[in-house]
Amino acid sequence: MPAALINVPRKAKRGDVIEIKTLMSHIMETGYRHLASGEVVPRDIITSFSCRYNGTEIFRADLFPAIAANPFITFFTTATESGTFEFDWIGDKGFSETATASIIVE
Amino acid sequence: MRFAGIIAIVALLTAGAVLATEIPPAERRSGYSFMAADTRAMQDDDTANPGMLWVLDGEALWSRKTGGADKACADCHNDARASMKGIAARYPAFDKTLGRPVDLEQRINLCRANHQQAQPLAYESRDLLALTAFVAQQSRGVAIETGSDPQLEPFVAKGRELFMQRQGQLNLGCTNCHDDNWDKHLAGSAITQAQPTGYPIYRLEWQSLGSLQRRLRSCITGIRAQAYDYGAPELVELELYLMSRARGMPVETPAVRP
Numbered sequence: 001m002p003a004a005l006i007n008v009p010r011k012a013k014r015g016d017v018i019e020i021k022t023l024m025s026h027i028m029e030t031g032y033r034h035l036a037s038g039e040v041v042p043r044d045i046i047t048s049f050s051c052r053y054n055g056t057e058i059f060r061a062d063l064f065p066a067i068a069a070n071p072f073i074t075f076f077t078t079a080t081e082s083g084t085f086e087f088d089w090i091g092d093k094g095f096s097e098t099a100t101a102s103i104i105v106e
Numbered sequence: 107m108r109f110a111g112i113i114a115i116v117a118l119l120t121a122g123a124v125l126a127t128e129i130p131p132a133e134r135r136s137g138y139s140f141m142a143a144d145t146r147a148m149q150d151d152d153t154a155n156p157g158m159l160w161v162l163d164g165e166a167l168w169s170r171k172t173g174g175a176d177k178a179c180a181d182c183h184n185d186a187r188a189s190m191k192g193i194a195a196r197y198p199a200f201d202k203t204l205g206r207p208v209d210l211e212q213r214i215n216l217c218r219a220n221h222q223q224a225q226p227l228a229y230e231s232r233d234l235l236a237l238t239a240f241v242a243q244q245s246r247g248v249a250i251e252t253g254s255d256p257q258l259e260p261f262v263a264k265g266r267e268l269f270m271q272r273q274g275q276l277n278l279g280c281t282n283c284h285d286d287n288w289d290k291h292l293a294g295s296a297i298t299q300a301q302p303t304g305y306p307i308y309r310l311e312w313q314s315l316g317s318l319q320r321r322l323r324s325c326i327t328g329i330r331a332q333a334y335d336y337g338a339p340e341l342v343e344l345e346l347y348l349m350s351r352a353r354g355m356p357v358e359t360p361a362v363r364p
Contacts, residue, residue, distance in 0.1 A: 068310075
């Protein structure tokens, strides 16, 4: 099932500042909620997100329990060369998702 | 003098209860228009709208074979982009076999039972919300026409009656907020007109997609009345009345609401 929505411009001019938008499907359970029976609902969050542009890391974020479900992370970078963006989300309970997007720089 | 004033107020209150003013067609507004610019931007951008995550899941489910018949939705209905366009804008619709209206979720489950020989999906389960969102999204921009079927008339009337009916410990009917006070605020939040144009919606408060029945149940709990169970005929009649009341307004599914 598709888990992520990525928005990277298909084409850009060299030197352009481009916006990258990512939306990942995740419940982001805080670990602070209790069931009616009193049991704590165990924490289940994404803890780390990173983006590599042609192999070089250009953005990284740590995530914490206060972040809402389905985290939407958006950031800017400079289009330097054609290639691919690789996105990684890592979290509790062995959560690990990747996605890629390509760009043509003219 | 004071006594006369009290009489005037009582008269006003009673008149309000009897003649709950319905919203003229030209003044109808989607919940979208009550939202802050940030939330509107979230709904407008398909890569920022979290409801699209369910739509994508629904698209995958559409072509997945399931049940005893080992059939996918796509095996009968082919491409949803063509076959499902405008469908959600006509729901809830009259079901001849059952002799009553069914909403989109119930239609999907009837289809599963009758044609796929599969177990019904639970209300508010990820799969049912995903399929409903995917089907309804095909009607985005289509004008709502629910309730044009004359067979539905008595059910629309029942739904309207429920909408007007005061109930619960707060003794409020839906109409007291959503017809009479939609231009005001309740605890800082806009009271909207209850136009169900974008269901299932991604509600920020829920951190999830949710159905119109979920929204109705939380509103009923809010007036401290006992909420009807999921799938109850009363909820479907309310959905039917609300959709017929929004006739002509465009479908926004999946909408984002605060």
